[in-house]
Amino acid sequence: MYEQFPVRKFVAPEIILGNGSRSLVGQYAKTLHGRNVFLVSDPGILRAGWAGEVRDELERQDIHVVLFDKVSPNPRTSEVAKGSQEYQENECDLLVAVGGGSPMDCAKAIGAVVTNRCHVLDLEGVDEVTVPGPPMICVPTTAGSSADVSQFAIISDENKRRKFGIISKAMVPDVSLIDPEVTLTMPPNLTAETGIDALSHAFESYVSNASSNMTDMYALEATKMIARYLPQAYEEPAELRFREKVMLGSMYAGLAFSNASLGLVHSMAHSLGGYLDHSHGECNAKLLEVVVAFNHSTVPERYSALEAAMDGSSSCTTRGLESLRSRLRELTDSLDMDPGLSKMGVREEDIPYLTENAYNDACHVTNPRPAYREDIARLFHEAL
Numbered sequence: 001m002y003e004q005f006p007v008r009k010f011v012a013p014e015i016i017l018g019n020g021s022r023s024l025v026g027q028y029a030k031t032l033h034g035r036n037v038f039l040v041s042d043p044g045i046l047r048a049g050w051a052g053e054v055r056d057e058l059e060r061q062d063i064h065v066v067l068f069d070k071v072s073p074n075p076r077t078s079e080v081a082k083g084s085q086e087y088q089e090n091e092c093d094l095l096v097a098v099g100g101g102s103p104m105d106c107a108k109a110i111g112a113v114v115t116n117r118c119h120v121l122d123l124e125g126v127d128e129v130t131v132p133g134p135p136m137i138c139v140p141t142t143a144g145s146s147a148d149v150s151q152f153a154i155i156s157d158e159n160k161r162r163k164f165g166i167i168s169k170a171m172v173p174d175v176s177l178i179d180p181e182v183t184l185t186m187p188p189n190l191t192a193e194t195g196i197d198a199l200s201h202a203f204e205s206y207v208s209n210a211s212s213n214m215t216d217m218y219a220l221e222a223t224k225m226i227a228r229y230l231p232q233a234y235e236e237p238a239e240l241r242f243r244e245k246v247m248l249g250s251m252y253a254g255l256a257f258s259n260a261s262l263g264l265v266h267s268m269a270h271s272l273g274g275y276l277d278h279s280h281g282e283c284n285a286k287l288l289e290v291v292v293a294f295n296h297s298t299v300p301e302r303y304s305a306l307e308a309a310m311d312g313s314s315s316c317t318t319r320g321l322e323s324l325r326s327r328l329r330e331l332t333d334s335l336d337m338d339p340g341l342s343k344m345g346v347r348e349e350d351i352p353y354l355t356e357n358a359y360n361d362a363c364h365v366t367n368p369r370p371a372y373r374e375d376i377a378r379l380f381h382e383a384l
């Protein structure tokens with residue numbers, strides 16, 4: 001039957017992909033007329049030397065740099081407020097973020113707060129950023145969050161122990177310098193967690209109600225690359241060729257989810273991460289399988305295509321839910337990831353609060369099967 005193409009938009013930053021691309025930061029900062037850069041990073045990335053390298057590149061181009069490294073693993077509203085205050089006090093004119101999802105999301109939120117002259121909580125939701133932030137360059141140091149290419153920024157509301165999303169075309173950075181070399185310093189657990197976050201992006205965008213021909217292509221290719229190369233990058237962390245493949249897979253997944261949005265895994269993971277301050281990738285890893293089981297009967301053919309992609313095959317023979325579940329378990333086992341939320345410290349009595357915050361999260365709007373509070377509570381129970 002003839003199926004008409006739906007009308008869909010696709011947004012992306014200027015992407016420079018390849019080893020050594022981080023050295024172009026000074027050149028791009030000049031192109032964007034930056035004279036006084038606000039450099040957002042975190043203490044771990046400073047220790048690894050990547051933020052210092054980027055600062056040196058900027059200074060070589062006679063660009064003044066103000067360093068802001070007060071970013072937690074789950075960036076908080078107070079850190080965004082502090083950063084936007086320092087940005088304004090120093091009269092900065094360009095944002096550069098070096099790090100994983102946390103510094104990049106924090107930098108995106110700082111930019112939006114600066115130009116919109118508001119509190120970061122006022123920007124929660126879809127299309128609430130009225131004025132685009134200052135120009136921004138990202139140098140991602142993990143292969144997973146894809147905040148460098150996405151319309152999303154996720155911030156922790158520490159007072160309510162919840163996370164919220166700022167989702168807007170205005171949150172897409174101007175330039176992403178994607179340099180696989182900088183992922184060589186990731187410890188094995190971070191490689192695994194961020195990689196599973198990227199796989200969750202690919203899965204959720206492919207089954208999303210807002211998926212399109214443009215995002216499907218990226219989601220399937222991302223699934224293929226991550227399933228094949230993530231275990232190898234985990235086993236042989238110093239092998240750049242595996243890091244390159246996972247980085248590319250993560251970028252594809254980022255382009256897919258930025259434009260097709262996400263689903264219930266992310267709503268539940270945001271709730272969990274906001275409540276317990278655990279890493280986002282670890283939360284996703286513990287939830288992906290139960291959400292796949294919940295959604296499977298609604299879009300079985302989409303999940304068959306994802307399983308085929310995981311096996312590097314183009315044939316979409318329907319193998320069913322149990323086959324896909326065991327394939328996912330095989331992958332997480334190969335990354336030494338424990339299933340079970342109880343091992344993270346989640347208790348039965350936490351489930352009502354976790355459920356409410358997951359239900360109020362915007363990501364599950366595009367989940368293929370509608371999820372109500374009772375469904376989400378049951379899934380949290382199953383994942384214990």
Ligand SMILES: [Fe+2]
Pocket residue numbers: 145197198200201266280
């Ligand atoms: Fe994610």
